[in-house]
Structure formats: C-alpha cells, structure tokens
Amino acid sequence: MFACDDFVEVDPIGPNAGDFFNTEEEYEEALIGAYDLLQATFWNNLIAVAASDDFGAGGDAFNYDQPVVQNVNLMIHSPADEEQLRSIWQLMYGGLNRVNYLLENRDKLEFAGKEGIIAQGLFLRAYYTFELVKFFGNVPLKVEEKNGVNRIADSQISAVDQFSIERVSSISAVYGLIQEDLKEAIPSLSPTQDLPYKVTRGAAQALLGKAYLYDGKYSDAATVLNQVISSNQYGLTMGDDYTNMFTTAGENGIESVFEIQYTNIEGAGWDCLQCSEGSYFVQFNGPRSPFNDDVYATGWGFLLPSQALYDTYEANDIRRDVTILDLTDLKALEDNKVYSAPREDTGFYNQKYVPRKDDKSGNASTAELVHKNNYRAIRYADVLLMAAEAEAQSSGANAETYLNLVRARAYGDNSHDYSSSEGSLIEAIYEERRKELAGEGHRFFDLVRTGTAKSAFDAYNASKPTGFEDVIFKENKNEVFPIPLVELELAQATERWGQNPGYNN
Structure with missing residues (x-):
C-alpha cells in the first residue's frame, strides 16, 4: 500500500493506439497488421475442405484426435464445438477490427498514396467479412449509412459493443456491404504491386x-x-509450370490473382497456433508416420480425397495427379509399414497442399506449425469459371469460351470443348469447378450457393466404401455453421442474435 507510484506509472511498451497515425509509416504499419491475420485463414481452409463431399476427415484411426474437423466432415457439428470453428469466428473478426482501426483514422493525416492504403484496407475488410458470411451467415456487424447506402462502419468493435451490436438483416445484405467496400476500393488500387502480398485491382475485382x-x-x-x-x-x-503450381516454386505466378503469403522464418508454439507466420493447414495433409519418401514429408493423415473424386477425372486429365497423391499401391501392401492408416483410409492425399521435405527443412521453431506454402485464394482459372457461370446465368456469350480455356489446359488440346450433347452448360461448369478447384476449400460453398449440397452428399453416401460413415447433411441447417455457443453467451446474445437455424435442436 506504500509508495506504489513506481509500479503503476509504467511507460508503455510500443506505440500508444490513441496517439497513432501521425506519419505515413504508421498507416503502413497498421495496414500490415490488418494483412497479418490473413495467415490465420489456414483454419478456414481446413474446415472448408473437411466439409466437402469429396474429402474425408481422416485422422487417427483409433481416436477422434480433431473432433471438430471430424464432426464437420460428417455434418454432425454443434454450437458446443469450438476449436477451429471458434477460431474462424474470432480471427476473422480480429482481422476486420484491425482494418477498422485503420479506417476510423483515415482522415487524420493527408499524404501522397494514402488512397491506395485505404483501398487495400477496404479489400481486407471485404475479405474477412466474406469469410464470416460464408461460414456463419448474416453475422453481427456495425453498420452505418454513407452516401445513401449501408456500409460497414469505419469503427472498431469495442469491448462493450458486443452487448448492443445486431446481426445484419440477411445474408444478401452482408454481401451488399462487401460489394460496397470493394466498389470503393477498386478505383484506388494499382493493377500491379511492388510486393506479392499486396492487393491489386484485379484481386478486388475478382472478389x-x-x-x-x-x-x-x-x-x-x-x-x-x-x-x-x-x-x-x-x-x-x-x-x-502448372504441374508445379502448388509447390513453393510455383508461388505468385501468372495465375495468382490473390495469394496469401506464408513463411517458415518466424516460429510459433502450440499455445498460439495463429501466432505462426507459416501455414498449419499443410501439416494435416501428409500421410501419417511412419512414412518414408524422398519427396513428401509425414503429416497427420487428414483431408483424404474420395474414390468418387478420383474417378471424376479422366486418365488424360493432368489435374488428377496435380490434385491427388495416389498411395493406393502402398496402402495395399500387407505389411502396413509404409504409412500408418488413418481413419477411413482411401489411399489418396491432397497433393496441392501435402507437406514436402524440401519445404519443411529449415522450419523455425515447431516444424509442424510453420509450413511456408502459400494459399492460392483466388486463381485465374477460378475467375474464368466464375465468369463462365455468371455469363451462362445471364445469357452472356462467353460462357463456353471460358469453360473451354480451362478444359484445354487440363487436357492439352481442344478435344474436350463443351458440346450440348453433354447436357446443361451450367451443370458442366459446376462439374468443372469440382475438378479444377478440388482440395482448395471452394467445393462446399459452391454446393451450398447452388442448392446442390443435399444431392451431393446423398451421392457420396450411396457410393462410399463399406464401413465408412454416412454424412448427415440437413437442409435449412448445414448450409451455414453454428455461431459458437460461447460467443453467444459472452455477448449475452442468445436471444438478440439467436442461433443459426437448426442448431438449437
């Protein structure tokens, strides 16, 4: 109780958030902080691939070592499931809040080039919000009217705002907020950037x-x-170049529209996985130890491509071997010493993001946490197929052309150009997305937005190997994930927000 001034009057370590944005460099630093949480989207990729009908959860054959991943894979997850689902919720809001720290100070200082910094921030806010709406539907957001339209407020969500903030009225309304941010950002973004992590105009247009x-x-x-x-x-x-596109040697190439950068230089620990500058997602995709190979490193045996996905590709489709690492010959060996069989082993692994020895060597700190493999968030092939779909749905003239460009790369010629004998053009485009983007985290959300999720999981259940568990996809429920129960309770929002439909039963 005596002479305590020496203890309470402590100089702050680092900058004071209330006295920041006094120089151009401080705006840049705040923007880098907003970019930083993109690296935490490895959780999003893990859950998105596990949710797909084309990938099984895998993991330890004797224990549910990642129960949320395995529950999501079977569509039996609940509001009580935390871990990865809660991390997505927390970290995407964390990224959004870092952007809003920048944007609420956008008028504090004028300098040449500020418009580009603000535009990058608007893209990042749109990206984090897009991830939230994909997973959780019409999420709570601060909204304000600006120039006659609703916008996400340029204001941080403070420690007490969770007690009053409301959910946006609909999923479509959230997409409207995202669209407004991107429309504002695009004119001030450069077509090219000096560093690969920075957002370009094309990335914003694609999003x-x-x-x-x-x-x-x-x-x-x-x-x-x-x-x-x-x-x-x-x-x-x-x-x-295509064969190697998903290796570290193929990063930031001509097909990369928006790529999330990872490095193995800075380490992390198990108590803070998102503190890593590397990708934890990659570790899940490798065969379980013991596994000895000259190229591929051991992993944890998760996210196993299905036999149905493998059979979707024709033998001369080069995407099959780019997408799927086929170890079925090794799986058939009776001595079972080649790799430890995971749960519901198919013998297939996600080749696009499988750990490789060359990439893993030299990893800082705990090697499993800091894989340096970038995530290709938006590829040009995805842009072509989205454009093909949009044109087909709006009677445009270019849908077949864009579809055929993707097919020609896959087969090396134009022998597989679309023909009306195949049936519906839009169905052909959906199937092409399935093959082109497998293992990248888009399939589940494509099924949801096109209203085909139930039929896709029914088809999986009908074709799955004997002994594999059914996926219980329920319409008007599993299209989105539950708001983590602990987040509802902490915000005292059980009634105000309500849980997503179907998850209160």
Whole structure:
C-alpha cells in the first residue's frame, strides 16, 4: 500500500493506439497488421475442405484426435464445438477490427498514396467479412449509412459493443456491404504491386465478382469478372509450370490473382497456433508416420480425397495427379509399414497442399506449425469459371469460351470443348469447378450457393466404401455453421442474435 507510484506509472511498451497515425509509416504499419491475420485463414481452409463431399476427415484411426474437423466432415457439428470453428469466428473478426482501426483514422493525416492504403484496407475488410458470411451467415456487424447506402462502419468493435451490436438483416445484405467496400476500393488500387502480398485491382475485382455471384447478381458478376479477364494481367500456367503450381516454386505466378503469403522464418508454439507466420493447414495433409519418401514429408493423415473424386477425372486429365497423391499401391501392401492408416483410409492425399521435405527443412521453431506454402485464394482459372457461370446465368456469350480455356489446359488440346450433347452448360461448369478447384476449400460453398449440397452428399453416401460413415447433411441447417455457443453467451446474445437455424435442436 506504500509508495506504489513506481509500479503503476509504467511507460508503455510500443506505440500508444490513441496517439497513432501521425506519419505515413504508421498507416503502413497498421495496414500490415490488418494483412497479418490473413495467415490465420489456414483454419478456414481446413474446415472448408473437411466439409466437402469429396474429402474425408481422416485422422487417427483409433481416436477422434480433431473432433471438430471430424464432426464437420460428417455434418454432425454443434454450437458446443469450438476449436477451429471458434477460431474462424474470432480471427476473422480480429482481422476486420484491425482494418477498422485503420479506417476510423483515415482522415487524420493527408499524404501522397494514402488512397491506395485505404483501398487495400477496404479489400481486407471485404475479405474477412466474406469469410464470416460464408461460414456463419448474416453475422453481427456495425453498420452505418454513407452516401445513401449501408456500409460497414469505419469503427472498431469495442469491448462493450458486443452487448448492443445486431446481426445484419440477411445474408444478401452482408454481401451488399462487401460489394460496397470493394466498389470503393477498386478505383484506388494499382493493377500491379511492388510486393506479392499486396492487393491489386484485379484481386478486388475478382472478389467483387465472387460476392456478386454468391449474391445471385449474375449480370453484375459477369461485368466485373470480364474486366479481370480483359485486363490481360493474368493467365493460365501451362506444362511443367502448372504441374508445379502448388509447390513453393510455383508461388505468385501468372495465375495468382490473390495469394496469401506464408513463411517458415518466424516460429510459433502450440499455445498460439495463429501466432505462426507459416501455414498449419499443410501439416494435416501428409500421410501419417511412419512414412518414408524422398519427396513428401509425414503429416497427420487428414483431408483424404474420395474414390468418387478420383474417378471424376479422366486418365488424360493432368489435374488428377496435380490434385491427388495416389498411395493406393502402398496402402495395399500387407505389411502396413509404409504409412500408418488413418481413419477411413482411401489411399489418396491432397497433393496441392501435402507437406514436402524440401519445404519443411529449415522450419523455425515447431516444424509442424510453420509450413511456408502459400494459399492460392483466388486463381485465374477460378475467375474464368466464375465468369463462365455468371455469363451462362445471364445469357452472356462467353460462357463456353471460358469453360473451354480451362478444359484445354487440363487436357492439352481442344478435344474436350463443351458440346450440348453433354447436357446443361451450367451443370458442366459446376462439374468443372469440382475438378479444377478440388482440395482448395471452394467445393462446399459452391454446393451450398447452388442448392446442390443435399444431392451431393446423398451421392457420396450411396457410393462410399463399406464401413465408412454416412454424412448427415440437413437442409435449412448445414448450409451455414453454428455461431459458437460461447460467443453467444459472452455477448449475452442468445436471444438478440439467436442461433443459426437448426442448431438449437
């Protein structure tokens, strides 16, 4: 109780948040802080792939070592499931709040180039919000009216705001907020950037097109996606470059529209997985130890491609071997010493993000946490297929052309150009997305937005191997994930927000 001034009057370590944004460099630092939480989206990728009908959860054959991942895979997850689902909720809101720290101070200082910094921040806010709405539906957001339209407020969510903030009225309304951020950002973004992590105009246009597509605004989506295509900034990688596109040697290539950067330089620990500058997602995709191979490193045996996905590819489709690491010959060996069999072993592994020895060597700190493999969030092939879908849905003239460009890369020629004998053009585009983007985290959300999830999981259940568990997908429920129960309770919002439909039973 005596002479305590020496203890309470402590100089702050680092900058004071209330006295920041006094220089251009401080705006840049705040923007880098907003970019930083993109690296935490490895949780999003893990859950998104596990939710797909084309990938089994895998993992320890004798214990449910990642119960949330395995529950999501079977569509039996609940509001009580935390871990990865709660991490997505917390970290995407954390990213959004870091952006709002920048944007609420956008008028504090004027300097040349500030518009580009603000535009990058708007893209990041749109990206984090897009992840939230994909997973959780019409999420709570601070909203304000600006120039006659609703916008996400340029204001941080404070420690008491959770007790009054409301959910946005609908999923479509959330997409509208995302669209407004991107429309503001695009004019101030450069077509190219000096560093690969920075957002370009094409990335913002591609995300805007995607937001329109998810919102059912097909004509708008076609318009903006055609702008990405006509910019001639991007192209499809070919030949060996395509074969190696998902290796570290193939990062930030001509097909990369938006790529999340990872590094193995800074380490992390098990008590703070998201503190890593590397990708934890990659570790899940490798065969379980013991596994000895000259190229591939051991992992944890999760996210196993299905036999049905493998059979979808024709033998001369080069995407099959780029997508699926086929160890079925090793799986058949009777001595079972080649790799430890995971739960519901198919013998297939996610080749796009499987750990490789060359990438893993030299990893800082705990090697499993800091894989340096980038995540290709938006590829040009995805842009072409989104544009094809948008054109087909709005009677555009380019749908077949865009579809055939993707197919020609896959087969090496035009022998598989679309023909009306195949049936519906839109169904052909959906199937092409399945093959082109498998293992990248898009399939489940494609099934949801096109209303085909129930039929896809029914087809999986009908074709799955004997002994594999059924996936119990319930319509009007499993299209989104539950708000983590602990988040509802902490915000005292059990009644105010309500749980997502179907998860209170």
